[in-house]
Amino acid sequence: xxxxxxxxxxxxxxxxxxxxDGGPAKAIxxxxxxxxxxxxxxxxxxxxxxxxxxFSGGGKSAAPHILWDPFTGRIVQFVPANSRSKSLxxxxxxxxxxxAGSVVVQxxxxxxxxCRVDGKVYAKLSDTPCKGWKELNAWIRSLGVPDVWPMGxxxxxxxxxxESTWETHAGWYAHAHVPENDxxxxxxxxxxxxxxxxxxxxxxxxxxPAKPKVSVAHLNAARAKDIPASTGHTTYPAEVKVxxxxxxxxxxxxxxxxxxxxxxxxxxxxxxxxxxxxxxxTGDDATGSxxxxxxxxxxxxxxxxxxx
Ligand SMILES: [Zn+2]
Numbered sequence: 001x002x003x004x005x006x007x008x009x010x011x012x013x014x015x016x017x018x019x020x021d022g023g024p025a026k027a028i029x030x031x032x033x034x035x036x037x038x039x040x041x042x043x044x045x046x047x048x049x050x051x052x053x054x055f056s057g058g059g060k061s062a063a064p065h066i067l068w069d070p071f072t073g074r075i076v077q078f079v080p081a082n083s084r085s086k087s088l089x090x091x092x093x094x095x096x097x098x099x100a101g102s103v104v105v106q107x108x109x110x111x112x113x114x115c116r117v118d119g120k121v122y123a124k125l126s127d128t129p130c131k132g133w134k135e136l137n138a139w140i141r142s143l144g145v146p147d148v149w150p151m152g153x154x155x156x157x158x159x160x161x162x163e164s165t166w167e168t169h170a171g172w173y174a175h176a177h178v179p180e181n182d183x184x185x186x187x188x189x190x191x192x193x194x195x196x197x198x199x200x201x202x203x204x205x206x207x208x209p210a211k212p213k214v215s216v217a218h219l220n221a222a223r224a225k226d227i228p229a230s231t232g233h234t235t236y237p238a239e240v241k242v243x244x245x246x247x248x249x250x251x252x253x254x255x256x257x258x259x260x261x262x263x264x265x266x267x268x269x270x271x272x273x274x275x276x277x278x279x280x281x282t283g284d285d286a287t288g289s290x291x292x293x294x295x296x297x298x299x300x301x302x303x304x305x306x307x308x
Contacts, residue, residue, distance in 0.1 A: 002142045004080035006066070008135060012076050014056050014063055017083035019099070024170035025144035026101040028178065029154065030064060030087060030108045031125055031186040037114035039123065045071070045115040051108075052076050062086055064106035066136065070190075071110075071117050073131030081105055081143050091180045095163050101170070103143045107136065109186060124188040134193040146170050147192040151177040157184040211305045214239040219290045222263040237261025243271070243295075246302035250274055274298060 005011050032051055037043040048069045055063040055078055063078045064087040079085050087106040088097040098104055111125045122128050141147060150169035151162060159176040166179050175183040215236075222235035234240065241261045247253040253270035275286040275294050285291070292308060299306035 003139065004082045006075060006077050006081075006136070006139045009066070009075040009077045012052065012056050012078055013080075014060050014078045016060070016086075017079055020082065020084050020101055020104055021096055021099040023101045024168065025146075026104045026170060027140045027145045027172045028064075028088065028104065028106045028175060029172060029186045029189050030106065030175045030183075031111040032067075032108050033112045033185055035112050035115070037112060037116075039114055039121075042114040042116045042121040043112075045110065045112070045117050048072065048074055048110055051110055055108075064108040066105065066107045067110060068107055068132060068136055069110045070125060070128040070130045070133065073135075075132055075136060088175070088178055089181045095167055095179050097178055097180055100166065103145065105140050105143060105145065107140075109189075111186070113187065125186055126188040126190050130190040133190045137190075137193050138195075144170070145172065147194065148172065149174075154186055154189055157187045159184050211303055212239070212242045213305045213307050214242050214295065214299065215307045216290055216292045216295050217308060219243065219263065219295070223268065223289065226263040227265060227268060231264060232260055232262050233264075234261045235263070240267065242302075242304050243267070243298065246298050246304070247271060247274060249302060250278065250298075252277075 032046070034046040035043045051067055055067060063085055065077055065079055065081060065085045067076045081103050084098040084104060085106045086098055087108065090097040109125050111128065113123055115122055137147070148171035150165050150171045151160065151173060154174040154176060157176065161177055161179050163179045166173070166177070174189070175181060175185045218236040218239050222240050225235045226233045238261065240263050241259050244253060244259040244261070244267055247267070247270040248255045248259070252273040253266065257266060271290065272287050275281040279294055279297055281294065292306060295306040
């Protein structure tokens, strides 16, 4: 067994240990219900110290394993988890209660309906901050008690008890679910808290190489400078090379010519051919400076992006 004493809890061993019977691991949810308050007449919560003194003194014979203060997170443990405790009635004959599992961990939450704490009134245990619940839930889970309510999560104070469920199902039970008992607590309980591992970050989609961008303005600048200059003069060689490769692929530029990045006469002729033969442009539209329309048409066929 893991820690029979809850790590981080105050250990106040009251003795009187006795083995459990084995079987489905259970936890029993109680509230201390020390005072009868109402919405109209709330009452101050009893102090944690008073309850701790009670269960380790005069109330020993009804002590749970755990007294939990949901307002501050303080927890005190009176007997080890592998011992029975005595918060349940166990009539002679019939089914067993306090011992009916590999563990039967009883938790008394320091609470009563319409208790007042720091001027605020709480109708249900689940309305409180439930400090320390996550750790308590985790420790009890580590003892083999699954995060389930075989008879349903307590929603109110209506008791319903099933001896056959009790005898065969592991998990959390309200006192209101335990056979041979007449208590109706706890009326509500916080939700189970699990540390869900952080979702793995979606791995970034394999990034496509960005499409090269080719600017009409750059091509025309290159055209204006490269044609009159000596062969091989370049102005925007990277962008011109993209267009040259496309024109070769279209069959308008001799594939044996170097893609030199220079917008020379042969490149200019090749682009004009593309305009005429593919785009069916004529006249001035098929010659002269490069237009965005025709560059976009070439770009869409050769996986680059044409910009102004
Ligand atoms: Zn109870």
